[in-house]
Amino acid sequence: MSDDECPPLCEMETGGDSNGEEEEADEWEVAEEQNDPVRCLFCEQISPTMTVAIRHAKEQHEFDLGEVRRRFHLDEYSYIKMINYIRREKPEPAVFRSGTSAFWTDDKYLKPVENETWLMFDLDELDEILLNGNGAGSGGARENGNDVGDTMTLTTDQYRKLQGIINELTAQLREKENLLQHAASDIEKMKESFRNLLEQQEQKKSKAPEEKIAQIREELKHCVSTVAVEDDQGYFNTYSHFGIHHDMLSDYVRTASYRDAILENGEIFRDKTVLDLGCGTAILSMFAARAGAKDVISVDQSDIIYQAMDIVRRNKIDNIKFVKGRLEDSELPVEKVDIIVSEWMGYFLLFEGMMDSVIYARKQYLKEGGFILPNRCNISLAGYGDLDRHKEFIGFWKDVYGFDMSCMKKEVLREATVEV
The missing domain is CATH 3.40.50.150 (Vaccinia Virus protein VP39)
Structure with a gap:
């Protein structure tokens, strides 16, 4: 079937209807660019966008959302609780600059007080806003009045924070490298010890019986003197x-x-x-x-x-x-x-x-x-059975307050009991 034979999908008219489509497209573009107004968390200031509201809170109230997120380790839930806490309790901004642990942990702050624009903000977008100079220009084409190309302009505060993060990550990396070096060194020492052990075993196997006897005698001669005093101190x-x-x-x-x-x-x-x-x-x-x-x-x-x-x-x-x-x-x-x-x-x-x-x-x-x-001695052994003592030490585990603990017998039988 040729293109000429294809029926139209719907009847199309020219003139006024095409103008209507253009108007609808224009309305769609405007809707995409539109932002809900945002009321400040600490005053009645209305900002046109969330970016402007975040900048206003920082400049006018010293409420730095980026710093607050870092200080209190905010996630999505704790951020929601914080916004609702501010709306309900109306705290002073200064409280967020001094604390280190969240004071809005109650689950009641999960319920919003009103239709809140701050709650529609994705906290993950905060880094992008901060790096873009707190939102100057549209589409990221300009930042703080400067053209953005391969170079990005940061404020002194942003630079210091970024440098702090870099230093912290560098220190962590060095620490991990040191740990890896120590681990590698320990592994080499273990390998060397194992090699020495194997060599000693081979040497012992190759020694003649006379040499082994002489070595044992020499070790017995000095065995006491080689024990540290600290090891004998308990004795x-x-x-x-x-x-x-x-x-x-x-x-x-x-x-x-x-x-x-x-x-x-x-x-x-x-x-x-x-x-x-x-x-x-x-x-x-x-x-x-x-x-x-x-x-x-x-x-x-x-x-x-x-x-x-x-x-x-x-x-x-x-x-x-x-x-x-x-x-x-x-x-x-x-x-x-x-x-x-x-x-x-x-x-x-x-x-x-x-x-x-x-x-x-x-x-x-x-x-x-x-x-x-004395210069000589005798050891005499005689077998003797004491059922009462056996019951006290061995049979005891059969019924312990109504519980069978017979598995303990094996451990008890491994040790001798000395009585005088």
Whole structure:
């Protein structure tokens, strides 16, 4: 079908009707350019556009909407509440320059007081208005009377704000870069540590059995001295209180056995130099002095040693010298001793945790042919069942105030219970 054969869509007339279409187009263009008048938030001033109203509020009332948005972190809802709050409560503009948190949080301010032009304003358009010199000219062709091309003119206030934002973002970027550098450095350190660990494992695998044994012996020799004093401080603090010494001295069987072993072997102690390791209240030191020792050196890291000094002074014993500190870190007044005494045995024989220190003292300070008291021990084990104790510690979790907590049994069974 040719164009000539196409029927017209509707009957068209020339003349007056075409003029009517032109008039309608003109009316449409005018409607697009038209803006509702805007009443000022703080006075009765009527502005032709929102841009002019925002500029008026800033110049006449020092109410900078951009600054208010930044200060109070306005979003769409808080902006609506703020406008309704101003219309209802009619506050002074100064209150918005001093506060830092919104005081219009009540939801009642979501309901507009009247047909409000400010509520039809899109807050996202504020940046464009501020950057365009608060709205001078139409279509952005001019700004504050200056032609706008590749160059934009900003007020001093706008420039300072923009510079502040740039500085803040730059600082944040530097901080993130520093964090990334630290993270990269940590990753490299972890990689290096892992490589070293693998190399050490390979070296250990390649060592001959004799070398491994020699290395273990060397590590055992110095293992105590390599532990920081701070790591041992909790252990020593437990011996600073009189309570534990009362318990030990009240154990007549043990203390009397030490006394008899020392006093009944006076010929061994006479005119000898004795080291009392972990002296506590110095009870063994005084036994050794009574047995005829020439000099007794008493060593202890805990603060109970100060009480031991007073005890020895009160009992008028003058051949006992005290050294406060760990034996591994201390310098004794003699190079070697003839006898080492130490109450190193505790619950289950090794509970005191002093065996490594006794071995260190023997290697470093005991003369050839010297004595250690005690120098041997036995551990005897006997099986025994106590259903009542089992029920108290294990069966307890079956019914706890009507609740089944049996899953706790596994954790309880992993730890031994020590009773004396």
